[in-house]
Amino acid sequence: MKAFASLLDTLVYTTSRNRKLALIAEYLRETPDPDRGWALAALTGELDFPAVKSSTIRKLMAERVDPVLWTLSRDFVGDTAETASLLWPESEADDDPPSVAQVVDMLSALNRVTAPKELPKLLDRLDANGRFALIKLATGGMRVGVSARLAKTAFAQSFDVSVDAVEEYWHALAPPYSELFAWAANGDAPPDVSNTPRFRPFMLAHPLEETVVDLADYAAEWKWDGIRVQLVRVAGETRLYSRSGDDISATFPELLDVLPLDAVLDGELLVRGNAQGGEEGGAASFNALQQRLGRKTVSKKMLAEYPAFVRLYDALVIEGEDLRERPWSERRAALENLMDRLPRSHFDISAIVEARDFDHLAQIRETARDEAIEGLMLKRRDSPYVPGRKVGLWYKWKRDPLLIDCVLMYAQRGSGKRSSFYSDYTFGCWDGDPDAGAELLPVGKAYSGFTDAELKKLDKLVRQTTVNRFGPVREVERTLVFEVAFDSVHASKRHKSGLAMRFPRIHRIRWDKPVHEADRIESLRGLIKD
């Protein structure tokens, strides 16, 4: 438990992704089974101990600490687990603190009656860091910035195996993943996962940029604005995975009993509506889909208001036959054949965009804003389905971004390498005529799209024109116009401007442009397509 507690503590303070990877990789290499497996499951949020809740911890503390002192402390620290770990009465150091596996065993055996009796014994055997780790482990929610993807990458790095292979086996196995470690660390045969639903790493696309392709070699498809998903059915059991390989089945229960055969399908998850692709029984905007994302349980009302479906792109496996080595054109044909067997209520197919030639396709893309928010995909007709981005196989040809001129209002320091630079910018548009006393309302925030040299200049400007400081944030004099690029804009109740931009980034810095010539909120509002 000591090594795990120390890993957790260090991760809390580490912002750099590479440092996090190195820390986790080192832990996995140096920790024996099954501790490392349980630790991995804890980091990626795969453990659940229903008998221990945050309220269990608060009750234990109420028996040990004066309520006034508890409240004052909790308010200052801001986190129940941390406050409890610091206030727990220190007992004699235990020469033999429990291992992660022992802790997991003990926690799993608890129920609501035994938890208040057994937890204190466990807490007594640990120091403050250990208690913090234990409480976080028991109550869930590590919040140390480790996604499943990061953990898998660290695993791969740790044992020098391919992250794609790790992705394939991971989901088929349960913690503490002994077979996965035996394969990666000891070179044993890979785990047999043929009868378990599992995620296959997605094939991804490169940006097209200046490349011109021949449509004889490439097929074009719309790039839909939902979330990329993989629907997997094995031995009658269906699971839904997100782009990062997270299992999001619980969030979309309506998709779990509609696939009538075993298969692995790649598609875009959308909710019904009429913002995108009207002809095919339309989808709503991304904004509508967002109502459904990130929920652990879904209400009936949600299911009725925002019904989800999958617009299919590709077939990886159909009835046990792995199609990934076959050319795209064959997989596409197989998918088209399959469509007759899939219920139209939950599936359609992403249509091929027919064009005479590349110029014609460019024209279609120009006029495509209404139907296809994101742009076009170009897929080499003979491309196998390979994980990740391979040059020359698939391209994404995003439509040109929308542009608007905004005024820099606030700046905040970045993190990691940028921690001494003001590199995160909040910008606004005028709420009326700036020459008649209109004010700027913040409309978005961006921290990319400029060069290092520009960053230095911006940092200097922020420091020289600061008018107010709020913690890490500086308010600046309104002197600078940014041409901001963004993919779309939506109505939002959360923002004072009533707007939320998607993927805003700095397109150009308009050192030359006077701020009163920046755009007004109305112009931005006119671009809403909800």
Add this chain to the structure above:
Amino acid sequence: MSNAFSWIRPEPWGVHVVPADVWIDPGRAVDRALVTHGHADHARGGHGATIATPETLAIMELRYNTRKGATPVQYGETIRLPGGVDATFVPAGHVLGSAQILLEHAGERVVITGDYKRRADPTCAPFEVTPCDIFITEATFGLPVFTHPPIEDEMAKLLSALHGHPEGCVLVGAYALGKAQRVIAELRAAGHSQPIFLHGAMEKMCRLYQDHGVDLGELRLVSDHEKEAMRGQIVIAPPSALNDRWSRRLPSPVTAMASGWMRVRGRARQRGVELPLVISDHADWNELTQTIEDVNPQEVWLTHGREEALLRWCELGQRRARALALVGREDEDE
């Protein structure tokens, strides 16, 4: 309160000793001041007369460039003030020259701690428990979550980070008066004999400590050296320089910070600290409560910090206590 102790009055800008018309650590210029130690929230320039330990006076001279009206008092020495008030300076263990002030008048004894700690510190004389009727104490870390770990543990953390990061340096944020020198002295005690690199703002105070016989080993100025020279080394800078432009001249620094606030993860993250070192020159919760028990006064007055929790602790132990609202006192690391 009755007439008893009416000769000592807490005011928003300091504690007033009425018969002598002197102020303890006044926040504005007065005719006559008793100063517990050299930190800026206790020691201000511009007083007519300043009575303090020789070390504190030297620190004030360095900071305010004046020795006007300075009266040095050694530890343990008692001076007679007007109005029949005796003042004795007793070591407080906070920083070089720091003192508690014992005031005696009409058979009543009052101790004002200034800032203090009970832990051993190679850079200053240790705190001495002084019995009294009214104990006027700081409460900077007056919450039970604050327990400072042994400094050896924190030094081990720092040195292990240094050895694990040979291609860069470890940049330690530490307040320029007291904390910086203590960290350096503890590093020496832990066997670290490499030169330690300093931010320019640290130089004079370190020299002052060395002139007072504190061994800090070889110190170098960051500004005199190229990036390469600092790889694998420790650099010490004031907390304000940690994430500032100044730090861009260092070879990929790991940012550490030496402060009692580092006990709380959120505080460390807020400041972008990667290596929090829980090192404080203030008493932690256990030291605060232990000291009140050791001194065992009739009444406890709390000057500054998180006094609600300490008031509550006094209430639970049936001790008489009150909080004074002094203006402008904060921990130097904030």
